[in-house]
Amino acid sequence: MLSPIIGGILMGIDRKLTARMQSRMGPPLMQPFYDAIKLWGKEPFIASSLQPVLAFGYLGFSVAAFALLAFGQDMLLMIFTMAIADLCLIVAAFNSKSPYSNIGARRELIGMMSYEPVMLLAAISIFFVTGSFMIDSIYVINQPLLTFLPLTFLALIPVLIIDMKKSPFDVSGSGHAHQELVRGIYTEFSGYTLALVELGHWTKVALLLGFASLFWAQNLIIGTVLAFALFFVVLVIDNSYPRLDWKTMIKTTWIVGFLLIIANIAGLIARMVILS
Amino acid sequence: MNGDVLLALTIGFPPLAGLLCYALNNKTARRLIVALTAVVLIGSSILLYQGGGFAYEPAPIFETVVLVLDLALLAYFLYAGYKNRSWLVIGLAALQLVPVAYFEFGLGGMAVEPMIVVNDLSLVMSLIISIVGSLIVVYALSYMDEHEHHLHIEQSKQPRFFFFMLLLLGAMHGLVFSNSLYWVYFFWEVTTLCSYELIRHDGTEIAIKNSLTALWMNLLGGVGFVAAIYIGYYFMGSLSIEELTQYSAAPISLLLFATLAFAAFTKSAQFPFNKWLQGAMVAPTPVSALLHSSTMVNAGIFLILRFAPAFRGTSLSYAVVLIGAFTFLITAVLALNERVSKGILAYSTIGNLGLIILCAGINTPLGYAAALTLLIFHSVSKGLLFLCAGVVENRVHTRLIEDWEGLLAKLPTTTIIMVIGMLSMFLPPFGMLIGKWAAIDAISSSPSMGSLLIIMLVLVGSAATTLYYAKWLGHLLVLPQSGKKLGEESLPLPYSISMFSFLSLGIILGAGVSMVLGALVIPAMPAGYINSLTGSLFEVSTGFGSFITYPFWIGAIAIFMIGTYIAKRKGGVVKPPYVSGENVSDNPEAFKTTADTQVPIQVSSLFMDNEFSSTRVLSYGVIAGTLLVMIMFLTVVL
Numbered sequence: 001m002l003s004p005i006i007g008g009i010l011m012g013i014d015r016k017l018t019a020r021m022q023s024r025m026g027p028p029l030m031q032p033f034y035d036a037i038k039l040w041g042k043e044p045f046i047a048s049s050l051q052p053v054l055a056f057g058y059l060g061f062s063v064a065a066f067a068l069l070a071f072g073q074d075m076l077l078m079i080f081t082m083a084i085a086d087l088c089l090i091v092a093a094f095n096s097k098s099p100y101s102n103i104g105a106r107r108e109l110i111g112m113m114s115y116e117p118v119m120l121l122a123a124i125s126i127f128f129v130t131g132s133f134m135i136d137s138i139y140v141i142n143q144p145l146l147t148f149l150p151l152t153f154l155a156l157i158p159v160l161i162i163d164m165k166k167s168p169f170d171v172s173g174s175g176h177a178h179q180e181l182v183r184g185i186y187t188e189f190s191g192y193t194l195a196l197v198e199l200g201h202w203t204k205v206a207l208l209l210g211f212a213s214l215f216w217a218q219n220l221i222i223g224t225v226l227a228f229a230l231f232f233v234v235l236v237i238d239n240s241y242p243r244l245d246w247k248t249m250i251k252t253t254w255i256v257g258f259l260l261i262i263a264n265i266a267g268l269i270a271r272m273v274i275l276s
Numbered sequence: 277m278n279g280d281v282l283l284a285l286t287i288g289f290p291p292l293a294g295l296l297c298y299a300l301n302n303k304t305a306r307r308l309i310v311a312l313t314a315v316v317l318i319g320s321s322i323l324l325y326q327g328g329g330f331a332y333e334p335a336p337i338f339e340t341v342v343l344v345l346d347l348a349l350l351a352y353f354l355y356a357g358y359k360n361r362s363w364l365v366i367g368l369a370a371l372q373l374v375p376v377a378y379f380e381f382g383l384g385g386m387a388v389e390p391m392i393v394v395n396d397l398s399l400v401m402s403l404i405i406s407i408v409g410s411l412i413v414v415y416a417l418s419y420m421d422e423h424e425h426h427l428h429i430e431q432s433k434q435p436r437f438f439f440f441m442l443l444l445l446g447a448m449h450g451l452v453f454s455n456s457l458y459w460v461y462f463f464w465e466v467t468t469l470c471s472y473e474l475i476r477h478d479g480t481e482i483a484i485k486n487s488l489t490a491l492w493m494n495l496l497g498g499v500g501f502v503a504a505i506y507i508g509y510y511f512m513g514s515l516s517i518e519e520l521t522q523y524s525a526a527p528i529s530l531l532l533f534a535t536l537a538f539a540a541f542t543k544s545a546q547f548p549f550n551k552w553l554q555g556a557m558v559a560p561t562p563v564s565a566l567l568h569s570s571t572m573v574n575a576g577i578f579l580i581l582r583f584a585p586a587f588r589g590t591s592l593s594y595a596v597v598l599i600g601a602f603t604f605l606i607t608a609v610l611a612l613n614e615r616v617s618k619g620i621l622a623y624s625t626i627g628n629l630g631l632i633i634l635c636a637g638i639n640t641p642l643g644y645a646a647a648l649t650l651l652i653f654h655s656v657s658k659g660l661l662f663l664c665a666g667v668v669e670n671r672v673h674t675r676l677i678e679d680w681e682g683l684l685a686k687l688p689t690t691t692i693i694m695v696i697g698m699l700s701m702f703l704p705p706f707g708m709l710i711g712k713w714a715a716i717d718a719i720s721s722s723p724s725m726g727s728l729l730i731i732m733l734v735l736v737g738s739a740a741t742t743l744y745y746a747k748w749l750g751h752l753l754v755l756p757q758s759g760k761k762l763g764e765e766s767l768p769l770p771y772s773i774s775m776f777s778f779l780s781l782g783i784i785l786g787a788g789v790s791m792v793l794g795a796l797v798i799p800a801m802p803a804g805y806i807n808s809l810t811g812s813l814f815e816v817s818t819g820f821g822s823f824i825t826y827p828f829w830i831g832a833i834a835i836f837m838i839g840t841y842i843a844k845r846k847g848g849v850v851k852p853p854y855v856s857g858e859n860v861s862d863n864p865e866a867f868k869t870t871a872d873t874q875v876p877i878q879v880s881s882l883f884m885d886n887e888f889s890s891t892r893v894l895s896y897g898v899i900a901g902t903l904l905v906m907i908m909f910l911t912v913v914l
Contacts, residue, residue, distance in 0.1 A: 044848030048755040052843035060835030074821040076713055080704045087746055094750030097865055097877045098853030106882040113743045117735035124720050133821030187854050192846050
């Protein structure tokens, strides 16, 4: 339940850091919450009667996925649950006849198609180390995951970029002002539905960073630092690269993600062979 | 009731009922007969299931009957080839007729003891065939009336249609219960006959063309079967499946299994034999539903599942995995660019069959259990989807998914059922996804270096699957901007019976995954496969991970209810979409352009024609598939 709050603070940090990188002061840390509260109180306009239900579905399933992470459940199930959340947002955006939100939704679908296999493969590489798909079992191994899977950890960068909707892969709905699709997938959300979608987005970011912190699960502080490092890298990339089209997104994510993880697994197998 | 009576009812009753339909040619009589057959089939298969496995030796007269019918059947295929000037069909039919005749008369045939073996796998198959199959035939009662009405057919061809539909159900039962390879082969050819006749039912040019494609591809599989019979006769001295599966994996028995796997690939439409199932969609929708969900394609799966334990750990097993995985990936990619609803469903079927075959080929207990789970849930979900697609097609007269936009407002009942069917194909916590999840666990845990490649194929394939279902879903759920209430929709009784039965079946099975695993999957595991896919009250476990079921269901329903509550509480005025401020005041679905001309907003679907050409992917796929099949035979022979 606390996951949206963690995510909200992360978004506040994001805005602060981004502002500093652009030599601005930036809004206060709690600005995302002020925004959300204000949105919630706005006069309700909706695009269709199904839209609010699906907007809440985005938030609800993101929280559910976070709960699976927090309770040490199955990694694959967590990723599938995240996919339901995404799907709620996508169907909600498809739900009106708006050209902008439709194109945003399509690009979001492609984004999902880009990062989901990489996420799943990352989970499988963790399986090769721990012998289990349960998140619980990551805490049990006596060495941090990062020492086994450094490349898998790096493969999370493009995943995070797509999911945080950061440049260069912010094709479906950008936070920057270089958006040709108005607000892309978010165009038709306003007021409380937008607040729900924002909360869902924060939760997802918190979820992914939580997943990243598992790479040093033995020590909570180092794990958090590790996740922040990843977060910071994504922000630096966001502020230094222009956006690219979706074809580049899918190609880069697959090639970089798959190659890194497979190289990592091959390395693990080689190490096992040498040790034995 | 005795097992033999029940056997006779499952195998013999449907064809006889079909004959009666054919002879009577009366609408009311046909409805009664089909309803009775459904009750008899479902009842007897459930009773058989409760009775458990047994062996049975039918009277010797049946051997003669099967022989005569088989020769007549092959002669009919020859005639069909001659009539349609198809040398391929003639050649392939002759390639079976001559060896079969020589086998029976020159070599004197071969007796098998016992002829019929009912085991747990065949009981599960029987349940699928009779429950899913009967519901589809009931559905066809209404569908065919509407269908003939639309096509303005004066002389009803329905008696013939229902004869072949029912014959198919009987033949499938014969196929799963026979222990003699020769009998399995006979029933196999009967299913080929039924599919050929049913695909060409409408008699259009394209129907005839596609039925011939289906015929020659399936006859090719039949040739593989005949080869298997000869190998069994000459080298292994037996045609009993029970005995054949006991053979250790010697090269020659592997060759026999490879020819049978080849036959299974043709029937289950794996690459390179995908074309016939894709072409079969020209047939009336109940035919597609029957071929895709419970019969025909499942015959191939059954054969692989039956023989898989015998080639565990061999190179053949890896080849089977590779072909399944390849088919899964390529069909998912092809479905991205498919515009016809039934075409997408057909690719989805072929892909899921590939996934099942892959799991069977992995041949670990977990893989095998995943294959069975997928098989059961796929039958129900795919049957449901085809039935809905048929209703929509008859109502809106188009098969293109882009024209199905906003169907929720036009046909709410059917659309909601269809949406549930789609969700059950690829989202947790439905059974198909649990099967897929178990499959990922099974591949990851299978001790082989090649499993990384297989994982990649499966992951990319399932990502593409999500994409094509999601965009279709998005289209269906578009609501009209005017905020009108949903329309009313009336369904004829047979439609309601079959669709709501399917829906409740899907929901009950989905909610009770643990029960399905306990009652159907675990008993059907072959001897020596220690079960590892277990279901308890709250979760399904593979030993490597656990999938929480009821908490997930409760959570999902709670999310939906809270969402509905918030939507009700906050409400909101429906506003027209943002079109840069150029909205037309009295029409929310249009915008103003130059000189205030009003243009309706059109949103097309996502296709990737610019990125890849389907025809090219298809032809590369067929070439690659052919190579894979050749590699399979080479690894076995060498």
